[in-house]
Amino acid sequence: MPITIDHARLLDFVQAxxxxxxxxxxxxxLCADNLVAADMRGIxxxxxxxxxxxxxxxxxxxxxxxNRPLIVTQSVSSAAVDGQAGLGQIVAxxxxxxxxxxxxxxxxxxxxVRNSNHYGIAGYYAQMMLDQGLLxxxxxxxxxxxxxxxxxxxxxxTNPISLAAPARRHRPFFLDMATSVVPRGKLEVYNRENxxxxxxxxxxxxxxxxxxxxxxxxxMTKRAGGGILPLGGEGELYSGYKGYGLAVLVDILSxxxxxxxxxxxxxxxxxxxxxxxxxxxxxxxLKIEAFIPRDVFLDKMDDLIxxxxxxxxxxxxxxxxxxxxxxxxRFERYKKEGIPLQEKVYxxxxxxxxxxxLAFE
Amino acid sequence: MPITIDHARLLDFVQAxxxxxxxxxxxxxLCADNLVAADMRGIxxxxxxxxxxxxxxxxxxxxxxxNRPLIVTQSVSSAAVDGQAGLGQIVAxxxxxxxxxxxxxxxxxxxxVRNSNHYGIAGYYAQMMLDQGLLxxxxxxxxxxxxxxxxxxxxxxTNPISLAAPARRHRPFFLDMATSVVPRGKLEVYNRENxxxxxxxxxxxxxxxxxxxxxxxxxMTKRAGGGILPLGGEGELYSGYKGYGLAVLVDILSxxxxxxxxxxxxxxxxxxxxxxxxxxxxxxxLKIEAFIPRDVFLDKMDDLIxxxxxxxxxxxxxxxxxxxxxxxxRFERYKKEGIPLQEKVYxxxxxxxxxxxLAFE
Numbered sequence: 001m002p003i004t005i006d007h008a009r010l011l012d013f014v015q016a017x018x019x020x021x022x023x024x025x026x027x028x029x030l031c032a033d034n035l036v037a038a039d040m041r042g043i044x045x046x047x048x049x050x051x052x053x054x055x056x057x058x059x060x061x062x063x064x065x066x067n068r069p070l071i072v073t074q075s076v077s078s079a080a081v082d083g084q085a086g087l088g089q090i091v092a093x094x095x096x097x098x099x100x101x102x103x104x105x106x107x108x109x110x111x112x113v114r115n116s117n118h119y120g121i122a123g124y125y126a127q128m129m130l131d132q133g134l135l136x137x138x139x140x141x142x143x144x145x146x147x148x149x150x151x152x153x154x155x156x157x158t159n160p161i162s163l164a165a166p167a168r169r170h171r172p173f174f175l176d177m178a179t180s181v182v183p184r185g186k187l188e189v190y191n192r193e194n195x196x197x198x199x200x201x202x203x204x205x206x207x208x209x210x211x212x213x214x215x216x217x218x219x220m221t222k223r224a225g226g227g228i229l230p231l232g233g234e235g236e237l238y239s240g241y242k243g244y245g246l247a248v249l250v251d252i253l254s255x256x257x258x259x260x261x262x263x264x265x266x267x268x269x270x271x272x273x274x275x276x277x278x279x280x281x282x283x284x285x286l287k288i289e290a291f292i293p294r295d296v297f298l299d300k301m302d303d304l305i306x307x308x309x310x311x312x313x314x315x316x317x318x319x320x321x322x323x324x325x326x327x328x329x330r331f332e333r334y335k336k337e338g339i340p341l342q343e344k345v346y347x348x349x350x351x352x353x354x355x356x357x358l359a360f361e
Numbered sequence: 362m363p364i365t366i367d368h369a370r371l372l373d374f375v376q377a378x379x380x381x382x383x384x385x386x387x388x389x390x391l392c393a394d395n396l397v398a399a400d401m402r403g404i405x406x407x408x409x410x411x412x413x414x415x416x417x418x419x420x421x422x423x424x425x426x427x428n429r430p431l432i433v434t435q436s437v438s439s440a441a442v443d444g445q446a447g448l449g450q451i452v453a454x455x456x457x458x459x460x461x462x463x464x465x466x467x468x469x470x471x472x473x474v475r476n477s478n479h480y481g482i483a484g485y486y487a488q489m490m491l492d493q494g495l496l497x498x499x500x501x502x503x504x505x506x507x508x509x510x511x512x513x514x515x516x517x518x519t520n521p522i523s524l525a526a527p528a529r530r531h532r533p534f535f536l537d538m539a540t541s542v543v544p545r546g547k548l549e550v551y552n553r554e555n556x557x558x559x560x561x562x563x564x565x566x567x568x569x570x571x572x573x574x575x576x577x578x579x580x581m582t583k584r585a586g587g588g589i590l591p592l593g594g595e596g597e598l599y600s601g602y603k604g605y606g607l608a609v610l611v612d613i614l615s616x617x618x619x620x621x622x623x624x625x626x627x628x629x630x631x632x633x634x635x636x637x638x639x640x641x642x643x644x645x646x647l648k649i650e651a652f653i654p655r656d657v658f659l660d661k662m663d664d665l666i667x668x669x670x671x672x673x674x675x676x677x678x679x680x681x682x683x684x685x686x687x688x689x690x691r692f693e694r695y696k697k698e699g700i701p702l703q704e705k706v707y708x709x710x711x712x713x714x715x716x717x718x719l720a721f722e
Contacts, residue, residue, distance in 0.1 A: 077469040078469050106467065107438055107471070110468070112652050151669070151674060152676075155669055177606055200599060208677075237559055238542055239543065241684070242592055244684075249536055251665060252524070252534060257647065259661070262665045265668065291441040304613070312568075313511060314508075314564065317512075317568070
């Protein structure tokens with residue numbers, strides 16, 4: 001049974017956890033808000049369930065909460081940032097603000113980041129750009145969990161792509177998608193429910209179809225072979241090489257162009273010990289008015305959304321969604337009704353509270 | 362039986378066809394080279410088989426070969442271009458050169474285009490940026506052939522995304538992919554061979570799975586309902602909404618941000634008559650040296666490609682490809698051995714030669 005918790009209370013607690021590392025209130029709020037926003041949008045895998053990985057990362061000397069990002073090089077419209085192994089959220093927000101500033105001055109801001117950590121949901125930073133009236137793009141590479149077409153080793157991350165664009169009557173278009181067919185969390189749900197995985201989600205140690213969730217997850221943990229498939233599935237029949245290609249695109253923009261790591265060089269180990277994760281990000285802000293009048297853009301966005309959602313429905317369906325709609329609706333509902341947390345997650349939060357000398361009941 | 366033709370001879374002929382519309386030699390070469398390059402890369406659907414659509418478009422007053430693109434607005438790093446219903450290749454190359462110039466000056470160049478026509482393969486313009494040492498991105502919207510998740514009408518294009526990035530020892534990474542699960546041409550191949558379509562490629566008039574290629578193609582031609590599915594297939598099980606979302610991302614950047622058309626507003630009809638296609642494009646050039654030293658980038662690209670292609674192979678597979686590899690290999694082979702053309706395509710070229718008063722034997 002999930003335990004429902006008021007979003008403000010959860011936010012306060014998570015913020016207190018980050019503040020206990022001597023972060024200033026703004027930074028602690030940012031990190032907490034990023035995790036809670038994921039829960040509220042319905043992406044619990046990137047929500048407070050992940051807080052323990054952050055506190056562990058700090059304890060293990062892989063995340064340095066007091067390190068601040070540095071600008072390595074910049075031009076009027078571009079910058080490369082070194083995250084200095086700081087908290088991914090602080091690093092990413094810094095880079096996002098830089099992209100926003102440049103876009104406001106020149107129409108375009110592109111910022112790459114190396115030597116960062118997990119930055120939460122990609123969409124959080126696209127939303128930051130949206131909040132400033134800009135069109136926002138956010139990408140990151142991540143721990144390798146995905147097998148390339150014709151391969152059997154996890155060498156690429158689930159490397160998400162996010163784009164947010166405002167509309168007028170409608171909510172913004174808000175895409176935030178992993179380039180794998182499913183996230184690891186989906187395999188865990190099937191495992192808990194003892195259900196066979198659909199064909200085309202994952203492969204076993206031989207690189208061929210495997211529908212046993214517990215086997216796949218176990219192999220993944222041991223890095224014994226096999227893993228999640230890219231969007232488009234196994235082989236070439238459903239164009240799995242496209243999902244694979246998009247994951248590499250994200251790695252080139254986030255990992256290579258930043259001068260950082262990519263593919264299985266992210267979250268690498270040496271002699272059994274974890275190296276600094278060296279996660280890379282890519283942000284692009286576009287100033288709408290640098291291209292067309294804002295009013296024209298907003299009207300066209302409404303019309304684009306109408307052209308899709310008002311088109312004829314497949315038999316048995318009564319609604320065509322636009323990206324972000326479900327998430328914004330869930331966000332508003334959870335804000336009113338509270339956020340449902342798995343008992344296990346709740347217990348972990350209590351454990352963190354004890355460790356950090358904080359109250360959480 | 363395909364007819365094999367020397368690539369230089371084919372290029373000369375197609376160039377002569379474009380020159381017969383009083384294009385200057387540079388522009389005629391560009392248009393011809395774009396189509397022949399598609400054949401040489403193994404994308405015949407975008408090759409000289411399409412020449413007739415260009416000559417028809419000119420005859421029908423939808424493409425104006427002598428119109429030249431205009432810059433509507435620009436900043437140091439951005440521009441919006443009106444293609445003036447000119448030839449897509451001339452418009453797109455103009456916009457690409459503008460993006461290159463801006464990137465060379467400021468690190469980043471982003472150019473949107475409205476009121477254009479079909480521009481051939483997306484990758485052609487990414488390659489133009491690559492040839493100038495830049496990282497190149499090219500996208501375009503296109504005629505609506507794809508059904509959104511839970512829909513049954515073709516309201517989105519196959520909206521391709523291309524990214525080209527140089528390496529040192531290896532060939533460049535070269536992604537050029539439609540955001541649909543397959544292109545229309547694939548359905549035509551299955552139809553010719555009387556094979557059932559794989560589940561998850563297309564839907565019928567009710568928006569549900571349809572594996573009869575001739576039925577799907579017939580419905581598509583009549584716009585009777587049904588069409589091609591986005592990357593990820595039908596419904597949500599394989600994340601078809603991701604392919605759908607990527608197609609919308611392309612439409613927002615190419616169609617909305619340019620002030621042009623998008624979704625089924627592209628290639629629209631009114632009272633049974635074709636309106637100007639109003640195709641939109643998006644180009645981004647990134648100057649590598651604005652982010653990291655070029656040598657570092659090239660070495661990291663080689664290492665990224667090695668990390669993927671040298672990883673363990675699935676059972677029964679002996680090679681993991683990187684994007685563009687197959688296409689570059691085919692290009693080199695066809696350059697030496699000639700380009701195989703379907704008899705029907707060859708016959709159409711002869712017909713065009715006759716119409717334009719040109720020799721083609």
